[in-house]
Amino acid sequence: MKRIGMLTSGGDCQALNAAMRGVVKCLSCSGEAVEIYGFLEGYKGLIYGDFRMLTGADFSGILTKGGTILGSSRTPFKLMREPDENGLDKVEAMKQNYYKLKLDCLVILGGNGTHKTANMLREEGLNVVTLPKTIDNDLWGTDMTFGFQSAVNIATDCIDCIHTTAASHGRIFIVEVMGHKVGWLTLNAGMAGGADIILIPEIPYDIDKIVKAINSRAERGSKFTIMAVAEGAISKEDAKLSKKEYKEKMKNYQYPSVSYEIADKIQKKTGLDVRVTVPGHTQRGGSPCPYDRVFATRLGAEAGKMILNGEYGFMVGYKNREIVKVPLEEVAGKLKMVSPDATIVQEAKLTGISFGD
Numbered sequence: 343m344k345r346i347g348m349l350t351s352g353g354d355c356q357a358l359n360a361a362m363r364g365v366v367k368c369l370s371c372s373g374e375a376v377e378i379y380g381f382l383e384g385y386k387g388l389i390y391g392d393f394r395m396l397t398g399a400d401f402s403g404i405l406t407k408g409g410t411i412l413g414s415s416r417t418p419f420k421l422m423r424e425p426d427e428n429g430l431d432k433v434e435a436m437k438q439n440y441y442k443l444k445l446d447c448l449v450i451l452g453g454n455g456t457h458k459t460a461n462m463l464r465e466e467g468l469n470v471v472t473l474p475k476t477i478d479n480d481l482w483g484t485d486m487t488f489g490f491q492s493a494v495n496i497a498t499d500c501i502d503c504i505h506t507t508a509a510s511h512g513r514i515f516i517v518e519v520m521g522h523k524v525g526w527l528t529l530n531a532g533m534a535g536g537a538d539i540i541l542i543p544e545i546p547y548d549i550d551k552i553v554k555a556i557n558s559r560a561e562r563g564s565k566f567t568i569m570a571v572a573e574g575a576i577s578k579e580d581a582k583l584s585k586k587e588y589k590e591k592m593k594n595y596q597y598p599s600v601s602y603e604i605a606d607k608i609q610k611k612t613g614l615d616v617r618v619t620v621p622g623h624t625q626r627g628g629s630p631c632p633y634d635r636v637f638a639t640r641l642g643a644e645a646g647k648m649i650l651n652g653e654y655g656f657m658v659g660y661k662n663r664e665i666v667k668v669p670l671e672e673v674a675g676k677l678k679m680v681s682p683d684a685t686i687v688q689e690a691k692l693t694g695i696s697f698g699d
């Protein structure tokens with residue numbers, strides 16, 4: 343008999359359900375008796391002992407369902423060691439609930455912050471297996487995270503729709519893409535959607551270079567320009583600021599987001615019509631795409647296998663087209679960013695895409 347605690351933490355994404363289903367299907371197919379404790383709303387459920395007993399039936403029919411049947415929430419890692427408003431020691435509470443329920447392990451699905459806490463729980467002596475979820479694809483130790491490809495599809499659809507209206511009106515359009523501090527989503531959706539300019543946090547932009555790219559398109563007869571801008575895009579000047587200086591500057595920030603600032607600057611410099619579209623959380627919503635359904639199922643099945651073998655302390659990752667076990671201490675606290683020298687960036691540049699650098 344295996345007693346397994348499961349939770350989904352951080353921002354949700356597509357294929358969380360598919361991944362959990364993969365774990366449970368693998369365990370049930372093995373013939374091993376299992377009890378599944380589904381902690382509700384991420385680490386909160388583990389801290390406050392808020393769980394639901396789940397059976398195989400709960401995982402049936404959820405392969406294609408977006409969101410997470412367990413609910414999710416953000417409990418920042420930096421607050422984990424701080425007592426809650428009633429003085430409760432959160433880490434001790436999580437450990438006590440784990441031991442009280444006599445769990446064999448925790449299956450934790452999450453992104454960067456989630457992995458820091460998962461690693462801390464491992465250091466505290468709990469058995470943990472994690473699965474890499476995030477639309478940002480910024481998790482260290484895995485080439486791919488589930489949710490990413492589905493989000494690329496949605497952001498690309500958005501750029502595709504903008505393309506036709508931009509062409510009709512001869513406008514400059516900015517599509518602001520999620521991704522937090524990294525540019526994977528913007529880079530991939532931008533290339534897939536045929537964006538002319540792609541701005542990502544890893545390659546700070548120069549507004550004059552952007553204007554130059556727009557003007558040279560106009561000189562070649564293209565009246566419209568499509569820009570895919572990462573929500574974390576940053577100018578060359580701002581990238582030079584220290585963290586403290588940047589924070590100070592942002593206190594008086596007058597725009598809803600970076601895209602509006604860029605739009606304003608382009609409008610002032612060129613007199614052209616610039617529009618901004620922000621697909622926002624739609625990028626995290628809806629059904630997982632087929633790639634993510636397969637990928638999340640594979641990761642889930644491998645996690646199930648690891649549990650059956652008693653192998654803990656790993657994230658199930660994906661490297662060079664193989665599913666791999668990555669020690670949690672290697673994953674926690676590291677970001678996988680786009681290298682400005684990556685071949686994908688060079689290839690994009692070879693096809694005429696400007697990064698505003």
Ligand code: F6P
Pocket residue numbers: 353453476477478520521522573626
């Ligand atoms: O990490 C996933 C993500 O969607 C990021 O791309 C985005 O910056 C952030 O979460 C949004 O967070 P929230 O849902 O808390 O607004």
